[in-house]
């Protein structure tokens with residue numbers, strides 16, 4: 167199955183590498199306005215294929231996206247010095263105004279997976295441009311808090327000495343400062359964290375919780391401070407999302423998608439657990455949040471909606 171990636175900076179190309187290493191798909195096409203970069207990334211990753219899984223990876227133009235089941239969009243521009251967040255958003259809106267119709271004109275049936283930050287807002291824009299072409303909103307999703315959820319599970323697993331794949335816990339809301347780390351809905355082996363700690367004679371104090379929360383929420387800042395960018399985690403999360411789509415898996419992942427309302431915030435794109443199949447978003451799954459978490463989710467939705475309202479679409 168064919169996968170396209172538009173935008174082959176660190177995030178797009180790491181996603182391609184993750185797809186190759188895991189053997190997802192049979193053909194991967196890299197497209198970037200910087201053709202030299204796309205071609206160099208495709209060649210570099212091609213040389214990893216003999217050590218991974220048999221598939222083809224090459225760079226091309228939009229026309230080469232024909233037949234893609236999934237297209238990851240990681241294209242974007244970075245902040246210029248002195249530029250405001252809003253000016254940057256507006257320039258990224260212009261990138262998507264061009265990219266999304268180009269992709270959907272060629273890859274008519276593809277599910278679009280947006281990775282460009284701020285991902286909730288960029289996914290909302292992608293959905294807006296896609297809807298102008300009659301594409302249903304279920305076919306546009308973003309990486310949302312898939313990575314934040316993985317960070318939460320890994321830190322909880324480490325603290326409670328259990329494999330993170332056996333921790334069920336979610337981060338919802340904006341992929342950013344206002345995201346909601348949901349402690350109240352977290353379970354391990356069908357038990358709440360309090361029950362699990364009692365059974366296993368472990369302690370999970372408020373201090374532990376605060377430290378895990380901080381490390382989930384501020385992870386990107388800490389990583390960027392140390393190495394200038396984050397890409398391995400998000401690249402792997404994107405590969406996981408693509409896998410769910412290619413395999414019609416009906417997986418539940420905290421991607422972001424456009425929903426009618428979160429409380430009194432209408433028409434907003436936000437991360438929540440979503441059921442995902444081969445056609446994209448099937449439904450959002452409302453997890454049971456505590457009252458405080460529910461209010462935090464609404465506040466987070468308001469932050470996203472305010473940013474959406476500030477752009478000229």
Ligand code: ADP
Pocket residue numbers: 172173174175176177178197198199200203240241242243244261264265395
């Ligand atoms: P990240 O670290 O998020 O991957 P980068 O700035 O490294 O960010 O990568 C963004 C990529 O998007 C760059 O390779 C850039 O050339 C590409 N890009 C920007 N605008 C467009 C566009 N209109 N069409 C295709 N690719 C684009």
